[in-house]
Amino acid sequence: MRSNLYRCLKKNSLNVLPKEEESAPEKKFKEHLLGFVHIDSTEGPHRSREM
Numbered sequence: 001m002r003s004n005l006y007r008c009l010k011k012n013s014l015n016v017l018p019k020e021e022e023s024a025p026e027k028k029f030k031e032h033l034l035g036f037v038h039i040d041s042t043e044g045p046h047r048s049r050e051m
Contacts, residue, residue: 009015 006015
């Protein structure tokens, strides 16, 4: 049993998904040695500029 929505989509040729376009290959993360720890230097306590 088909729904009315499917019939409307088919009538307007919208019942089939468009073919996927080829996109740029996905970037992978850098491979680091075991024990590597990334430290984000933009986070954390802020120092006052006056010394």
